[in-house]
Amino acid sequence: MFISLEDVYIFLGIITIAGSIYTFLDRKNSRRITSGLFYCLYGVTLLFGKVIPPFYMGLLAIVLVLIAGFGGLKIGSYNEASVEERQNNRKRLGNKLFIPALLIPILTVAGSVGLKGVKIGGTFVLDQTSLTLVSLGAAAFIALIVGLVMTKNKPGTAIKESRRLMESIGWAAVLPQLLATLGTVFTTAGVGTVVSKLVGNVIPTHSLFWVVFAYCIGMALFTMIMGNAFAAFPVMTAGIAVPLLINQFGVNANHVAAIGMFAGYCGTLMTPMGANFNIVPAALLDLKDKYQVIKVQVPTALIILGVNTLLMYLFSL
Amino acid sequence: MVLIGVVIVIIGFIIRLNPLLVVTLAGLVTGLVAHQSLYSIITQFGQAFTTNRYMAVFIVTLPIIGLLERNGLREQAEHVVSKIKAATTGRILTVYFIIREVAAAVGLTSIGGHAQMVRPLVAPMAEGAAEAKYGEVPEEVRDKIRAHSAAVDNIGVFFGEDVFVAVGAILLMQGFFEQNHIHSDPLKMALWAIPTAIAALIVHAIRLYLLDRSLDRTLGNKASKNTPKKKEA
Numbered sequence: 001m002f003i004s005l006e007d008v009y010i011f012l013g014i015i016t017i018a019g020s021i022y023t024f025l026d027r028k029n030s031r032r033i034t035s036g037l038f039y040c041l042y043g044v045t046l047l048f049g050k051v052i053p054p055f056y057m058g059l060l061a062i063v064l065v066l067i068a069g070f071g072g073l074k075i076g077s078y079n080e081a082s083v084e085e086r087q088n089n090r091k092r093l094g095n096k097l098f099i100p101a102l103l104i105p106i107l108t109v110a111g112s113v114g115l116k117g118v119k120i121g122g123t124f125v126l127d128q129t130s131l132t133l134v135s136l137g138a139a140a141f142i143a144l145i146v147g148l149v150m151t152k153n154k155p156g157t158a159i160k161e162s163r164r165l166m167e168s169i170g171w172a173a174v175l176p177q178l179l180a181t182l183g184t185v186f187t188t189a190g191v192g193t194v195v196s197k198l199v200g201n202v203i204p205t206h207s208l209f210w211v212v213f214a215y216c217i218g219m220a221l222f223t224m225i226m227g228n229a230f231a232a233f234p235v236m237t238a239g240i241a242v243p244l245l246i247n248q249f250g251v252n253a254n255h256v257a258a259i260g261m262f263a264g265y266c267g268t269l270m271t272p273m274g275a276n277f278n279i280v281p282a283a284l285l286d287l288k289d290k291y292q293v294i295k296v297q298v299p300t301a302l303i304i305l306g307v308n309t310l311l312m313y314l315f316s317l
Numbered sequence: 318m319v320l321i322g323v324v325i326v327i328i329g330f331i332i333r334l335n336p337l338l339v340v341t342l343a344g345l346v347t348g349l350v351a352h353q354s355l356y357s358i359i360t361q362f363g364q365a366f367t368t369n370r371y372m373a374v375f376i377v378t379l380p381i382i383g384l385l386e387r388n389g390l391r392e393q394a395e396h397v398v399s400k401i402k403a404a405t406t407g408r409i410l411t412v413y414f415i416i417r418e419v420a421a422a423v424g425l426t427s428i429g430g431h432a433q434m435v436r437p438l439v440a441p442m443a444e445g446a447a448e449a450k451y452g453e454v455p456e457e458v459r460d461k462i463r464a465h466s467a468a469v470d471n472i473g474v475f476f477g478e479d480v481f482v483a484v485g486a487i488l489l490m491q492g493f494f495e496q497n498h499i500h501s502d503p504l505k506m507a508l509w510a511i512p513t514a515i516a517a518l519i520v521h522a523i524r525l526y527l528l529d530r531s532l533d534r535t536l537g538n539k540a541s542k543n544t545p546k547k548k549e550a
Contacts, residue, residue, distance in 0.1 A: 012370075012373060045370075046376075054361075055359055058363030059363070061362055061366045062359070065338060069335045069338035081389075086386075086389040088389075090390075090392045093388055094393065098390075100385060101381075101437055101438060104378060104433045112427060113425075132427050133374050140381055143381045144380050153384060157387065161384050162379040166376065171336075173376070175336055177369045177370065178337060178366070180366075180368075181361065182344045183365070185344045185348050185353075185362075188353070189351035189353070191347065225326070233489065233493065246499060254502055254509055255505075257493075257494070257509075258506045258508075258510045259509060259510075259513060261479060262476065265475040269468075269472065276372050278471075279336070281435065281436075281470075284431055284435075285460075285463040286463075287463060287464060288456075292460060292464040295464070296461070296464040296468045297471065300472055304476070
């Protein structure tokens with residue numbers, strides 16, 4: 001293929017490492033060495049993920065955790081454009097500013113739909129196994145070129161601006177990947193089977209309603225622990241839905257699965273473990289309270305969880 | 318005993334230790350309790366860290382988004398919205414919410430996203446609508462609007478995407494049932510997702526309507542006293 005997911009990671013690594021150079025040189029940041037080291041090493045893990053052996057990768061991840069965990073990260077200074085500058089630029093470019101911004105979703109969709117299975121000279125244009133991600137990478141790159149031409153800014157400005165955004169996200173950028181590692185350890189240590197046994201022991205198995213209730217709430221709770229409904233689904237379904245709902249009550253597997261998965265998504269909306277959905281955006285939007293996105297989502301999540309439980313029960317009658 | 322990791326995570330988040338430390342500690346302790354060697358735990362860490370790099374792909378949008386922000390993208394988004402009289406925070410978020418959920422339901426999950434849509438466009442528009450209506454918006458209200466902007470993106474895509482047959486979740490469920498020798502049908506699973514998808518649409522749209530009402534209550538008085546500041550064109 002012409003563009004693979006690894007190529008996108010290489011681009012990520014380069015912009016992150018290039019940004020860290022500005023951090024190392026940022027005299028106004030009292031922790032510029034440790035902060036710079038954090039972003040530089042993170043860039044290294046992105047850039048060389050394929051070549052670094054897993055054990056050393058694990059050590060690198062732990063170094064990142066130690067730097068961030070013991071206060072090594074400080075926000076720097078960015079020579080940001082003043083409000084006046086931004087207003088002047090805005091008037092200069094006006095609605096044209098939307099073009100590169102909208103190019104990202106448009107080209108991502110175009111790539112993931114239009115370049116599916118497309119080959120030139122016998123090779124796929126884009127990596128077919130992770131088409132959406134590669135399309136997003138290519139789309140953002142094209143949008144960047146268009147943006148640079150349009151604004152007549154230098155590429156270095158884009159790196160500096162990307163560093164500004166990256167540092168405002170800070171440690172939260174690494175959290176989703178780290179949580180995925182925790183999920184792996186939980187799975188190999190058998191946390192899932194313990195949880196589904198616990199839930200299985202508590203519920204009255206002769207009542208259809210309480211089995212449905214236990215399955216839906218269990219999906220949500222276990223998803224909150226793992227941060228991911230996909231990890232919760234096999235465990236809870238094998239533990240509760242298959243033996244009790246499907247085998248004992250003879251309920252149809254299709255709606256149990258569809259609604260059970262949604263019950264899990266309700267859990268995702270309520271947990272800091274779903275960091276890429278809940279914590280990263282809070283950092284990205286400069287929210288003071290990193291849990292505010294979760295707080296806003298909880299009422300909707302609880303109502304829909306109730307709706308899911310009721311729907312699954314009614315459809316199972 | 319293996320549940321000790323879960324306990325560490327819960328306590329760690331409650332007492333607000335740095336989540337990176339909490340998660341790493343929980344992983345190490347869980348692994349050790351399950352009699353895994355330190356070497357094997359760290360290797361698992363590294364493996365999972367590498368394979369989950371896809372979660373960092375949003376970084377690819379930061380250079381262009383940052384560049385556009387420097388050139389006034391957010392100001393322009395606020396400006397455009399302030400000229401639309403009917404635009405309120407809740408209505409803008411509802412429109413984006415519906416687009417996000419419907420697009421996801423037909424398989425277009427890549428329309429949207431926090432880095433590429435919410436931060437540069439949706440949040441500034443939602444804030445701009447509030448500023449046009451009420452004048453200055455206090456910081457805690459601004460944060461609330463921003464949090465709602467992030468939330469519509471999540472809720473829209475979550476409850477929309479499973480209506481699409483070829484999405485990862487449906488394939489995962491079908492694979493699971495196949496392994497357990499239970500008959501399942503992806504098309505029917507996608508159909509059974511529709512009632513919840515509609516319920517989510519209604520429930521959250523009502524909450525966004527209530528958000529407008531609560532903004533009216535907290536900021537409305539100010540607006541009636543001093544007429545909303547007209548922004549220069």
